[in-house]
Amino acid sequence: xxxxxxxxxxxxxxxxxxxxxxxxxxxxxxxxxxxxxxxxxxxxxxxxxxxxxxxxxxxxxxxxxxxxxxxxxxxxxxxxxxxxxxxxxxxx
Numbered sequence: 001x002x003x004x005x006x007x008x009x010x011x012x013x014x015x016x017x018x019x020x021x022x023x024x025x026x027x028x029x030x031x032x033x034x035x036x037x038x039x040x041x042x043x044x045x046x047x048x049x050x051x052x053x054x055x056x057x058x059x060x061x062x063x064x065x066x067x068x069x070x071x072x073x074x075x076x077x078x079x080x081x082x083x084x085x086x087x088x089x090x091x092x
Contacts, residue, residue: 035064035072044078055081 041061042049055061056071061081064072 032075034075036075036078038071038073041073041078044075045082 036044038052038056039049042052045052052061052073056063056073061073062077064074066072
């Protein structure tokens with residue numbers, strides 16, 4: 001599948017559908033990817049794309065930069081962010 005074909009799928013489809021993942025992806029056999037784009041990260045967290053960007057700008061959510069424009073989030077960082085929010089809410 002070429003990179004142009006990815007544009008016709010919504011972010012939620014990309015997170016859930018195994019059939020559209022490239023076979024060259026190391027974790028494709030397990031059905032999971034490690035790095036998500038900003039829109040995919042927003043779907044994963046259940047927030048808007050702008051909320052994810054604000055979290056990155058404030059340093060609350062680590063990101064991986066590839067080149068000047070490509071920004072990705074590690075799934076483990078997203079899970080750690082969720083866990084930290086749970087802990088912070090419990091302390092209130």
